[in-house]
Amino acid sequence: MTYWPVIAVDAWIGLVLVSIIKVTLILVGGSLGMMFLTWYERRAIAYMQDRRGPNRVGPQGLLQPVSEAIKTMTKEDITPLDADRVVHFLAPVVMLGATVLAFAVIPWGNLFPSSLRVGVLFIFAVTGLHTVGMLMAGWGSNNKFALLGGMRGVAQMVSYEIPLLMALLPIILLSGSLSLTDIVTRQGDWYGFGWYVFSPVGLTAFITFFIAALAEGERTPFDIPEADSEIVAGYLTEYGGMKFAVFYLSNYMTNLALCFIMASLFLGGGNGPGVTALGTVLGGLLSLVYFFIKALALFFLMVLIRGTVPRLRVDQLMGFAWKFLLPIVLVNVFSTAIWVAITRWGPQAQIFTDWFGEPASDNYLRYGVAIVVTLIINLLAVYAVMRINRRQPSDLTEEEIALGLAG
Amino acid sequence: MVGTIPIAWVLTLAAGLFCIGLFGALSRRNTVGILMGIELMLNSVNINLVAFWRYLRPMGTAGLTFTVFTIAVAAAEVAVGLAMVIAIYRARQTINADEADTLKG
């Protein structure tokens, strides 16, 4: 048993110290990012509704989240009398822990790469632990609305995890890696514009992933677990003060993480024009800027959707995941396989070489054929799914006809 | 980096987990509790598989593959088992194993 390298103790101490520093940075950065994000969302949605939003505390209201953080921290910490005290206390901890773990493997631009080989899966594994926190909060509160909200949230998260992970498969097939850093690096072709979103399969994957991510982050129109017009505040009903703030923090940090992941997977992460030309440090800073711009643009899209689309019903939500997203995502995996075959297979399929020439990054004939074929497949799939899901007049129930909803 | 731990320790850990699961599966009245005990036992088996793979054949993939299969089978087992628990509850209003003792449905 002496063949494995034995790392010296002081190296371990160094590793531990570096890890602690990193974790602190992630925690502080994540909380600050979340604060900025709340301000950003409130200002953006205010302008969508012809208002101004918070602009009093600090310059342009930037310190509003700080004042709110102080407010929540100084509030009384209440636990319901008949609640399960330990579970009630641990639920926000589990939520926040799961979120912070997800931040561990996100590459921030090209400056801070992450080294885990299965980073993408890791993120979704730990994000899946949110369900546990939700159920703990819902059950530990000893409140009907909290339990309903928790159950709704869990059902939603479990349902939407399937299209989420399936939408990820095309990217893994295209890049051949599960590491986020590798995936980002492989989108650096064509002067930094080799993003996966520019291919038909990548675009389909991006759209489906984005919708599923909305549900995973409990954003409107999928905020059914916290539907305040139906079940008070869902699993947050019995939480106040600091614990509520932790839930809130975890929620926004999850959204931030999802935006970062989408920017990395589909929009090329820190890749952009001029990153490779500027060298390591300057190019790294530029990539960081690109990365944040992409992530914030994605979050703006989320806010825009929140400002537009009303909340779905529970059965609509489930139907959308299982009847609409899942078939499209499955077909997209298939068409990604075709894309990979057409663009990359040389000796495996001699017939492609005979028709379109050797596979190379400047063989535009192969890319053109691949784009046309996958586009046709995806469009056909979307059309078929829409056709199947469209309700015919004969599908209407007697009650609906009696209610006059048939028109 | 796991090389400094003797394999026997890992196997003992797995054995302990297995026995705990066995006790749970044998002593619980609640059917869901029994299922949880079985889950513990399956996990200990997985630990064994991974340990043997890591210590004996790290270049091969037999241990990993078998663990993946075990996890899949365990998931299927839990799904069916819990469905049965719910069906039993619906028929008899109890999920205690010692109260569901007739064959009549």
Added chain:
Amino acid sequence: MNYVVLTIFFLLSALTLGSGIMVVTVKNIIHAALWLISTFVGVAALYMLMEAEFLAIVQVLVYAGAVSILVLFAIMLTRQITGTGTRQLHSRWWVAMLTAAALFGGVIVPTVWQQGSSWDKTASDAQAILVQQATEANGGTRPEIIPVAGTEELGAALMGEYLLPFEVVSLLLTAALIGAILIAFEERTRRRRVLTLAEELALRKRGIVEPHDEEGAVVPVDAEQAV
């Protein structure tokens, strides 16, 4: 000896075994399920320690994220939530205790510790062969780190060597999915559909009056016939 690795291993063992004991002993079945999640996470960390990254993540994804949630859902659906006041262990629990203890102390541990040295020996033999192969592959110099099969090798094995078992397992999963749905499915006609006030009003206006049961809920006509 690397004390850091040892410490981590002991901590993880304590976590796994401790929460495993809590799973089988606590009265509250929900708490037992939560402790089960803790056990799963501990086992995942052990996999991570043994450099099976992919398996560790699958463990968290499947066990901690899905199986435990399924268990919690089942507990909540069967409404035997707290279990305080009712016995959780049956009357002859000490027999189970004795069996488990005897199995652990009488069979497994002696076997493991007697065979442990020979396993170490075979392990070192296998390692020697591995190192030799790796050295040859590396061009004569001994590599610093023994390569360990990762996710790529696992994927290749699943798609090549173990393709048939893989397909069988996927078939099994599909069968289990359908079976679970069939077993747990409640017939729709038995369910009582409660109309909203607006719907009821609209139906009344059109002269469609549905029968009510004693609690005031509307019983659909087909349900009447079914019962």
Added chain:
Amino acid sequence: MTLSTRKGTVNIVEVNRHDNNIHAGQGTLKGLDIVFRKFRKALFGKANTERDDTEGQFNVQYPEERLVLAEAYRNMPILLYDDATGQELCTSCFQCERVCPPQVIHITQAKHPETGKPVPAAAEFVLEYDTCMSCGYCAEVCPFDAIKMDHDFELSTADHPALDVHYTHLLRPVSYYEAIAPTMWAEVRDAALKKLQNNIKRRPGNIGVDHGQKIAGKSSAAAPKAATPAAGAAGRKQYTGPIAKVGTSMSEDKLARLMAIREANTGKRGGPPESGAHAIEADVATNAAGQVAPSDQATSGSAASKATGPVAAPGKNMSEDKLARLMAIREANKAKQGE
């Protein structure tokens, strides 16, 4: 579908239930497009200045910017007295007390000091501002136009008992009301002053004036401010005046301190040096001069008072034609009075 308004056309997207032409997410995309356009206009477009606007920034940054209040805006009731003579318009007819839905008006009738007979004046008039619901029934019903609705809405206080407002704090000079609601006052002015003349004849001694003397300059802080809403962007007046109304519920020394602070602020701003106790007196003088004595010259003086009085308020927040219509109404009123 487009809806044409006076400001142009507005696009309205109509989506029917089960519309077979709207599918494949078109409805959502259209909605996103509309919301994004709204966002862009609110962020980069001009600020919304007119009531007919349907897009753009609607927010008014309240303490700094204020909308000009409409003339008929009503908040809390006030009582009027004549500037020149100090005679209160109220005759304690109890109509308002009777009509008040929350019953917050309490009137004590003044008695003749010798005969003990009722006199058409109020000895005490208490109004509970905390329960008043600003319905305006009292102002509607008052046959003497003595009770009117004020425009001042910044009444929040930590001193709850002070919200039972007594007669001395309810009284405002007629010129104040004319400043805030010139059109509405012009309509009732002559009749009200005539009735007041009749009532004055039946008031012996100091009755009917005694309250007014105590708070002669009560309204001075608010009145000129309301009359000069000029500064600021179109429709928004830059607020330069005092934040709180003076003296409603303040002790003497506090009032003095506030006056000193305002004096200093005015000096800093370089504004007109009308402030403090000094300004109160000045205002009283101005009001007395501007307002024609309510005697038999009333009709002839009304035109003059129209000319010199503060009529600046309208027009800030109105469209052109609305302003024109308003002017026409005023002309008509003036002509009627001239007859």
